[in-house]
Amino acid sequence: MNSCNIEPIELFHLLLKYFGPQHWWPASSKYEIIIGTLLAQGVNWKNVEKAISNLESENLLSPQKILNTSEEKLIELIKPSRYPSIKVKRLKNLLRIFEEKNFNLSYFQNLKVHDFREILLKVNGIGRETADSILLYAFNKSIFVVDAYTKRILERHGFKVKIKSRWYEEMRLYFEERLPKNVNIYNELHALIVILGNTLCKKNPMCEKCPLKKFFKK
Numbered sequence: 001m002n003s004c005n006i007e008p009i010e011l012f013h014l015l016l017k018y019f020g021p022q023h024w025w026p027a028s029s030k031y032e033i034i035i036g037t038l039l040a041q042g043v044n045w046k047n048v049e050k051a052i053s054n055l056e057s058e059n060l061l062s063p064q065k066i067l068n069t070s071e072e073k074l075i076e077l078i079k080p081s082r083y084p085s086i087k088v089k090r091l092k093n094l095l096r097i098f099e100e101k102n103f104n105l106s107y108f109q110n111l112k113v114h115d116f117r118e119i120l121l122k123v124n125g126i127g128r129e130t131a132d133s134i135l136l137y138a139f140n141k142s143i144f145v146v147d148a149y150t151k152r153i154l155e156r157h158g159f160k161v162k163i164k165s166r167w168y169e170e171m172r173l174y175f176e177e178r179l180p181k182n183v184n185i186y187n188e189l190h191a192l193i194v195i196l197g198n199t200l201c202k203k204n205p206m207c208e209k210c211p212l213k214k215f216f217k218k
């Protein structure tokens with residue numbers, strides 16, 4: 001039994017009441033979500049928005065067009081999302097798996113979640129958080145997304161990782177085993193955790209203002 005004192009469904013209700021619905025993922029197509037998840041690696045959303053808007057203004061927000069555009073040009077456009085030369089390579093690597101199936105998203109939609117996850121994780125530069133964000137937000141697959149905020153919040157509330165290198169999977173399962181298998185809840189709760197980590201559970205936590213303060217023991 002983990003000594004974490006956060007019950008995921010209670011966390012969901014408390015955060016939803018406090019912050020309200022977050023309406024993730026803000027995008028107009030599956031491919032925009034897929035591109036956005038990659039650009040969001042290690043940066044805040046404002047940077048991603050600028051990079052997406054640059055691609056949009058050049059009419060390049062499509063996988064075919066990105067794959068046919070030079071790295072130099074893409075690097076310039078996605079510069080606001082930081083590490084642009086690394087991200088352009090990763091983005092092209094990622095989009096090639098869709099190109100292999102003629103960009104037919106139904107093929108991927110019909111895959112079992114863990115088969116699709118394996119394909120994504122084989123792409124150079126795609127880690128679990130990016131893969132799971134694509135699965136959940138672009139394809140509505142029921143997999144819970146964990147990030148650095150989730151880790152920080154759970155650990156501050158007593159979560160003990162059993163095997164250090166498996167912290168991501170242990171935390172993902174902690175949520176999945178305790179929440180109803182409901183994509184809407186997974187979608188909303190991850191977004192709520194991000195806003196909690198961004199606004200209150202920062203490096204110096206602001207517990208007094210936090211809806212979870214009743215659970216926090218120093």
Ligand code: SF4
Pocket residue numbers: 153156157200201202205206207208210211212213214216
């Ligand atoms: S701010 Fe404090 S009470 Fe809120 S989640 Fe972080 S540690 Fe818990």
